[in-house]
Amino acid sequence: MAAVISGPIPSPGRASKRMKGVLPSKQGAWIFDATKDQYLAMWCFATLKNHALEISRPHAITSNPRFAGQTVTQLASTLALQIARFVLAEALTEGTPLTERMLAKRFDVSRSPIRVALRELEQAGLLRVSARGGYQLADPQAAADLSDETASDNAEDIYLAIARDRLAGEIPDRISENELLRRYPVTRPRLLALLRQMSEEGWVERLPGNGWRFLPVLTSMQTYRQSYSFRQAIEPAALLEPGFQLNTAELERHLCQQRGLVSGAIHTISSVQLFVQNSAMHQAIIDCSGNTFFIDSLRRVDRLRRLIEYRQIVDRAQARLRCAEHVRILELVLDGRNAEAAGEMRMHLAALGPIKAYTAGASLDHPHAHR
Template sequence: MMEKTIATRIVELIKNERLTEGARLPAQMLADRFRVSRSPVNEALALLHEKGIVSREKNRGFFVAKPVVESLSDVVDELGLAETDVITSVYFQIAEDRLKGALPDEFSEQLIRNRYGLTSAQLTAVLTRISQEGWAERKPGYGWQFSTMLTTPDSLLKSYRLRLALEPAALLEPGYRLDHKVLVHCREVEKHLLAGGIETDTADQLHDRGVRFHESLVEASGNGFFIDTIKRVNRVRRLLSYRSMKHRERYVEHAKQHLHLLELLEHEKNDEASEAMREHLLHTLDSLSRISEILEP
């Protein structure tokens, strides 16, 4: 069920961001972060309230009831959310089959349900996630259709070239301001990665952390056009991004570059930060071009 999927992601967020007792969990913030409506987020928060992970205060919303210190898998099992492991597994299998050309451009729900042995609830959860992430959509009337975007190595490189034009410019916007709390959190995430997270984090976690870093820096521009564009690009590039994570050694240099960017922005050296962002994205483009064979169908 979808609320279980969202509930697991909320628990993961509490753990990864080391949220302490009393930390607020705004439903709209979570909905924006997970790219879903507020309804499933509220259902997931209510579920976690029943299980004692979050607390609810009248007219104020939900708050962390206790920090999550155990391993995520143990917490998920203990809370009875383990069904989401099936959904995540099937999600990645569908992504891999799509990239290999094993699935047609157009497909029925019955095809996916039978091929991957899903229940109705699991099918809905998997297709909802795929749809939200932009690489498939429901056709008018009957059936589904995969997006033609981002199914080749070249399309991933094109998405980075768009980012190369956009992100350095965002750092030069008049009135650019990166909130200190956001900067501190971004720095803690990069330090976590360099301390071992690159090897131990899931593909989902690695992708989401990279996305949040870049979106946070663009959001500080206050320019809605920049923000909307970068979020759209990140949503649809996810499919090929997962495959590139088979070569995680490149993330060490990425994390160091991210920390350097934060240092420049902290000291309001936005001209230097813009150039550093350009060099960072060019470095990523070069890295991806050298591993393009793993992105081939």
């Protein structure tokens, strides 16, 4: 499981004194991998040195690979969504008991995150405490609201409004559900579904009670530009890893998706879905490297830059050109021409960084332009 430590990165000397087994890095940026209680360190996030660090530790809250890398809080929010979908799939009726033991076994997790998830679902109105203790189904209809984030016509508008307001500093680090309900025209079940989506994406987490905390993201243009410089260092290198292994089915799926965007879908896709598809494509390529540090690093950069990306006014013509470059890179990778693909990736990111920085800067200068 990935544990997060927020704050500035300590100097190599101070870190070495505090953390037994840590190898100092002259760049002062750290990621750790725990194997048999020994920690290995490597250069990473040098350009993002004031953001949170991730430390991989052995964990026992789940053996299910679907939930790997999530904190207990993030896992609970993910499980709440999965439980709502389970209620729908099984067509459960009001009064049906839902026990921690049964759900923990079904989702292959410990009972602790299940317990937190059940409390969330009680607050959402899906469950109630039964007379004999434990939980039972209170409102099956709430499961439909919770399990389908896109059912409401204005769901994405609300999602983007929260992202914009957070980036503009109009939402504090900690906020209650009631305050969010006062700010935005959304029902509580729909709001909770959106918050769970944000939690799965890694930019918000639940607090005890009905509060939520927004996690650090990139908010300045300097760090946003640095994120692209960092990607130019790791993504081409990942393509040249000796252990690179094709996931042909996954890359072909992304190739089909990118060809569809080039063929015209780019003009109708939402900005959120465009970011999701494009970032997933880059992640799918780097996943093939088998290098844990590259893989986790890109995932973290995507989380940090997500809100600035959402704020951008999408230039559809430019976006189509970028997708055409994606097609070229994917074709080269699938053809086994990784050295050429690495060169194309480097040029792609070098060209993309200034374009994105310019449009993101315009969005930051006009924070309400999208409304």
